[in-house]
Amino acid sequence: MRNGLVTSALIAALALVPLGAQTRITPPSNKYTPAQDVELGMQAAAEARQQLPLMRDDAVTSYIERLGKRLEGVIPPNLQQPAFKYSFETVNVRDINAFALPGGPMFVNRGMIEAANSEGEVVGVMAHELSHVLLRHGTAQASKAGKYQMGQIAGAVLGAIIGGTVGQVVAQGTQFGLGASFLRFGREYERQADIMGAQLMARAGYDARDMAAMFRTIEKQGGPSGPEWLSDHPNPGNRSAYIEKEAQALRVSNPVSDRSGFDRVKSHLRSLPKAPSSEEVAKAGAGNRPQPGPTANGRLGPVEPPSSRTREYSEGNIFRISVPSNWRELPGSNAVTFAPEGGYAQEQFTHGVQVGILRNERHELDVATADFIRSMASSNRGLTQRSQSMPTVVAGRRGLQTLMSNVSEATRTAESVLLFTTRMRDGTLFYVISVAPDADFRTYEPVFQQVVRSIKLND
Ligand SMILES: [Zn+2]
DSSP: OHHHHHHHHHHHHHHHGGGOOOOOOOOOOOSSOHHHHHHHHHHHHHHHHHHSOBOOOHHHHHHHHHHHHHHHTTOOGGGOOTTOOOEEEEEOOOSSOEEEOTTSEEEEEHHHHHHOSSHHHHHHHHHHHHHHHHTTHHHHHHHHTTOOOOTTHHHHHHHHHHHSOHHHHHHHOHHHHHHHTTTOOOHHHHHHHHHHHHHHHHHHTOOTHHHHHHHHHHHHTOOTTOOHHHHHSOOOSSHHHHHHHHHHHOOOSSOOOOOHHHHHHHHHHHHSOOOOOHHHHHHHTTTSSOOOOSGGGOOOOOOOOOOSSEEEEEETTTEEEEEETTEEEEEOSSEEEEEETTSEETTEESSEEEEEEEOSSOOOHHHHHHHHHHHHHHHOTTOEEOSOOEEEEETTEEEEEEEEEEEOTTTOSEEEEEEEEEEOTTSOEEEEEEEEEGGGHHHHHHHHHHHHHHOEEOO
């Protein structure tokens, strides 16, 4: 009897020893409220969405969203922030980078996915980024700097992201140091994000050693100054070693077994045109003007009538839309175009719709619409307004529709342009430009109306 008891106590003790204990992480002190994290992050995210070429390719975006949601679902209770709004978006840029903003918005570069060797590696970077958000490192760092200003921060953050040169932004003046601090962390916070990230990974069903593997991959792929990600997230020293040590102390309770999505996304990415570098994006000043999608690969020719069957697309967490199933999605940096084969070429489309958001000055809908029409007319000399803007319903809310005439630059024939506009909750303009040759407009107009009715905004 007595011997038996001792033995089982010993076995229990032995069973516990190899597991060790996970490292306890204490969030640093912070002068900001979680609500301020959200406000600052939302401002910066809105700018990021305007400036960066987001991927609108559902195969990729929904995959990254799924991984993000998996991590979001395992946030430990003591770090849950009811005010935070997590989002996981993909940027069509080939540089190996990712960043997360206070309060939840995360952006993962296509280049990061392309560099990764496994799903666990992608999750590793995302878990690290999410940990900065959960531990509120951005505003904690701003608190340390002794600054406490809400203005101009978002702009500075964006300067840092877009320019790809956080260092220069910091050097320009101390007021920008605060903004850049959302993205660039010291060794102590890096170590915290690594350890917390490892713990999140294990909870989400991944081996945290994949995170260490990804960091080694990133280090190997660096150019002369290393990838941007590494200068924003410097190696505190012995990174791989302490992540692997933490991984040994963690138990992966429900390992994710189906990781075939990773291979599918990787091969899909290989089939797409190469993404631009962040430098090219910065030079092109994407976001300062509406741009048509990359329709250059198309060729004008015979166009099939719109299919009566529809296909739904989800666009960068911003809206969903259903279009005829024989139209193609042509993502662009600020707008997405849906057009049939034969109906687009060389930055032009002759049939279809272009949907986008214009984040410029906020005005009443009629004023914003008139401004937008003026800007369209300045780049399309043949464009004339055929009638006053009429009230209509766009995406279930109050909108305007405006009929215009144009001479297609591509075909030199008369075309009708029906513009739909409404306001996003934050006051920015949401628009749908629908186009068909005059000869086909009677067929297309009901289709355009149906497409506009199908739109659901997630603002
Ligand atoms: Zn970091």
